[in-house]
Amino acid sequence: MDYLSYKLKLIYSRYLIIALGSIIGFSLFDICFFQTQIIPIEESFYEFLIPMLLPIPSLIFWLRPRLKLLRLERKNGKNLFEFYLIIAWFALICPSIFAQKYVTNAVGQLTRLKTIDSIDQKYLTKFYKVEKLYLDKAHSAVQIEAKASGKHNEKLNFTVYAAIPIYNAPTLTGESSSNKVTPNYLRPKAWLGWLMTRQINNKLSKETKDDMYRTFLKDSYLSFVREKIYGFDYLQKKGNSQDYKNFKKGIDRVFPNSTSNPILLMPKYTPYEKRGSHQLFLILLSFFIGSTIWLIMLIPPKFKKEKLLMPVSAI
Structure with missing residues (x-):
């Protein structure tokens, strides 16, 4: 059985969906409502606070159940489960924050x-x-x-x-x-x-x-x-x-x-014409680095076979 392909299909794909959804989805919302001042709030909220909080529900309710398929318990008794979630959270919020900075500096008439x-x-x-x-x-x-x-x-x-x-x-x-x-x-x-x-x-x-x-x-x-x-x-x-x-x-x-x-x-x-160009570079760079690190972290852990045999809909 090709366990890496299962990790890509069951776990990593969900991470990518959450990442792209957070970056693209919230950026469009930012352009339509915050940049136009339809919803007048401070820049710090939509540039930092919301991008930091937005991925948390998806991580907890959508990625976390799939992450439980992996054996993340160490021989010394430590469990790396929460550590994996935190790293995924950091990998998600960095490009999202840069994206909102880019929107603030580049979008407008x-x-x-x-x-x-x-x-x-x-x-x-x-x-x-x-x-x-x-x-x-x-x-x-x-x-x-x-x-x-x-x-x-x-x-x-x-x-x-x-x-x-x-x-x-x-x-x-x-x-x-x-x-x-x-x-x-x-x-x-x-x-x-x-x-x-x-x-x-x-x-x-x-x-x-x-x-x-x-x-x-x-x-x-x-x-x-x-x-x-x-x-x-x-x-x-x-x-x-x-x-x-x-x-x-x-x-x-x-x-x-x-x-x-x-x-x-x-x-x-x-x-x-070059406004926001450095932020666009940081978006791509942080997304590539975060996604690569999290993918590498998924390779060593083994699957819990009893969990893997369950129907996908039950996971």
Whole structure:
């Protein structure tokens, strides 16, 4: 009896169906509902959380019964059954996460604008190319965040968020309203997002962390002042995410009369035609590596003959 062919037919084929179903099926759902904002949720949910949780029911109720056909008990008393399921789960979620990152960065309509004032705030698209614009760095809205991360909060992340008002030209005019002149820079049509982040050890002394924080702020300011931001190829509208909320905090504080949902555009310096290409490579690479590892793991274990003799419908 060719036991390898049985493993491919009874076990490995189910793994491949779950993998392709998770990647392709959820990607299509993402494109139709999350990217179009029909279901408005944060990017972290559909880029990480859902792809991590989605394969679990299929693994438990569809792959797990077939995996019980194999003798995974070791002579030392250890059972590798749960280990096999965990490896299969990792092999499934990696390409699925990369797929959603690819969808976020590659799927969407490109709109070409002569000036930023011509942006349609009622019908926003994912990508923009603007022929003429001016970035008013002098009136940027800055928000600084410090957040612990890691399993035991052993890391501390500093991030500076700068939302730069985008205009057609550097000339600022004013208009009279109730005997008060309001400059145009209080009402930009859109903002360009710039951020800088640094991670340090959260177990350092308070004095050391304070010194590193001040150094980070100084470095961020110098980078912001010196950096030539204009060299981008296109702009990508920032979706609902924690980064967007942090940008919005700064905008709401500095520009209290701004819209409740400001348009935030992130500069992209790679050619528009190549957007998401590295994520597409990571999808294929992670799928190949994960599928190969799990296939190799299926080769050594022997079948439980008493289980193999049962009808397939009963397995």
